[in-house]
Amino acid sequence: MKDVAQVSVDNDCKIDRNIDEVIGITKHRKPQEHPYDEFDHSIIRPNTYCMIRLPSKTLRFGRLIPDQSINLGKFGSFQVDDILGHPFGYTYEIIDQTNKLRIVNELAYQEHETFSTINRDIYFEQSDELTGANDKGCYDSNQSQTMTMEQIETLKKMPNTDSGRDIIDSMIKGHVNFKNKTLYSQEKYLERKQMKFLRQFTPLPVTTSDLIEYYAQDKVDSRKKLMDISVETLGLLLSLGDIKPGGKYLVVDDMGGLIVGSLMERMAGEGTIVVLHENEQANLDILKYLNFSEGLVDRMVKTVPYYAFLHPEEQETIVDIPRDELLKWKSGKRGQYYRKRTHFLTFQYARKLSENQEFDALIIASSLYIPSLVDHLIISINSSRPITVYSNNLEYLTETSQFLQKNSSTLAPTISEIRCRPYQSIPGRIHPLMSMRDGGGFLLTAFKVNPC
Template sequence: MSSLLIEEGHKVLIRMPSSNSKIVHIRSATQKINLGKFGTFNASSLIGKPFNAAYDIQADGNVAFVDPKSLLEELGEEIDEDESSERNNSNLKDREENQKVTVEEIARLKKDMQEGKIAATEIIKTLVNNNSSHDNKTKFAQLKFIKRKARKYSKRFEAMEPTARNLCEYYFNTKPQKTRGIRVDSLAQIMCFANVMASSNILVCDSTGGLVLSALLERMTHGDRDLGGRLFAMLDGDMPNFDIVKEMNTAEGVVERTIDYLSWSRIEPVEGEGTDDSLVHNSHYLFPSTLSEQPIAAPETTDEKALERHTKKVAAIARTRAARAKLAPTAFDGLIIVSQFEVTDILAKLIPFVGYSRPVVVHSQYKEALVPAYLMMRASPDYVNAQITDTMTREYQVPVSGLGTHPFMTTSGTGGYILSATRVYAGDGPLLTASAKKKMGMGQAAQTSKKRKL
């Protein structure tokens, strides 16, 4: 299960009052964590507190757990419950003198707040009480004003657990190009289409900085227990580039145990390249570049560094070979592709390794990038149930803290397209040809004109 409480060494996704987020690594308890204009706090005061809760930065630099009722609720007294029809914006004018508190006064209040003399709510109250148009606004407009001010002055943040879902949302909002535009709902659907179980052995092409691997890892692990599930990731280059996996708080050893890597260029062993030192340049040797299946001769030297290099190299080669050996026919329980490479090329290379009756799921921001693979699948006897879908998801403001119910002003237009299909075994008996199907008036015309269940 996920960790209940924040510990030293954990990563925390901090959601700030502005609703921007940042990932913070609590390396040590003595650390100070800077949230820019919202203030700085002592890491020690966050350790031992629950994830996914709200905290206030106090004057002494420590954080205090906030009984999770909203800031709005605290400011509730400033809201006029009187819903008379007299209130509307017909008399509201855009004048500087609407706000009676001067710019200098506000600056002084802000300074006081930063020094911890007054609370953020004080500033907001002052601004509200000295706003001459506030009383003429409807209840909803008053709330909107307070909410906007709270975003500016509040020192309340949420310490979210860096789960795949939270990280997905974070990257979608900040760097969607890094995660190839995967939205939370698309990622969730990939997990369903791919029938991800704790015991699955899944082949993954992840060009999303590790987001897809993170989500899979989360669905296949429970603390440090080995549930049998394994992931096999194709590397875009020679080195893994899965930073997002490292941003999750996984138990020690789990990532190493669960994920195998192999570079695209190492799928087939190449003769005679085992001695090529230039390929073994990375210092970690986790993701080896040597190719040969031949044993590597020990160097004729007593230089310690050279011997150490040799040991690492042998380990690296062993690892590559072990990984390659796992790429066996029908060995995998699914193939998930969110890659920068051409889908049909990937399928041609990897489909032999995918088991029968196992899903193939491909995500792309662009429908056109999936169409050639879709057409290939529909024409091939090796796949059934190929379909391309996308998802419309809309978030609504909800009626809490006196707010109204309505759609949010901005909704994301797309979370990308998903091509899904199932690999099947067509090896045995005879199969109908397309023309024979047409003659019999069956084909798949009937199914496409009706509603699909899947």
């Protein structure tokens, strides 16, 4: 008869084998087990989500379903099949009336690249130094433009593939003060007209940075979904959290999965993310927009409720039932058993990482009371590992920083704020844009240490 210790060891080994079987954790896993590289953003594939940048620099968001069209409002519409299989980053022009596409610029992948192939030499003849031009006395009023709205609408309806360029050309020729403007003012005027009249678009791969920009251009309510985080703050969070492939991270994400998605992008398909959530199901809707397969998400992301993670002794134990007996059950009851068993083994795996302090970092972006949250979770991460907390409320982080300063298990709590301010430049001068987005949030970082 086996003693109690031997029985306990056997049960632990059995649980470990079940965890490996259900969750799919192996020591020698191949880097890729899906039909194509999900982190390869070079080719436009069918049935995936895509960002579309318009000449107005706004972003549209949609799914590329074959044999369907995408409407871009005043910029026209196009057939999805016309861009499938093409590389991301090409700028396409919608040919009037027919809605066919032609590539007009292969270098417009970056935001600052122009959408137009208009020859600027036609309009910009000499430099300001030669002409002595300045903007004094130049006003854009109704009297300065001789072209009427009726004439513009007539050009829009003409069956001409270059109607957008024709409108811009006519408006520049009809502008009384255009030649008196400085070269810089002429370029700004031309850019404004391109943003309004050119029927062009650029498909871009969906990334967490693009999603932040997409929500930021929307109403305030949409920005609140992401807790007003900015792209530069997210990048700093990933750097301070030391996110890398193969790591194990404990995450609290109240942004719909944005933090989890950014970790998956940085980890490139290798590693484990344990997500704690307060509701019955974790809200990770953003992951589907990043075009991650269900298999990849199931393999990397493990969701566990807060209460179960903090009170493991109160959780129900799922006993293994022989396969022969399971086959006698009804399909509904059998499916319910498999779901409970999978959740139980996921919970066991998360608790094993916590008890052994195997987590490489603690990442928190939540509206819950942060000091209490950090106090309960800090014990789960390994020594010399970072603790990174994001919040759009500085007072919460200040209180958490004071708590960590008194905690002998943490070192050097620091609150950071980062801003990326866009500038515009002309020869001999540089100054920031007149308006920019506010907010961006704050970061609290510290390190877990073992007290002497």
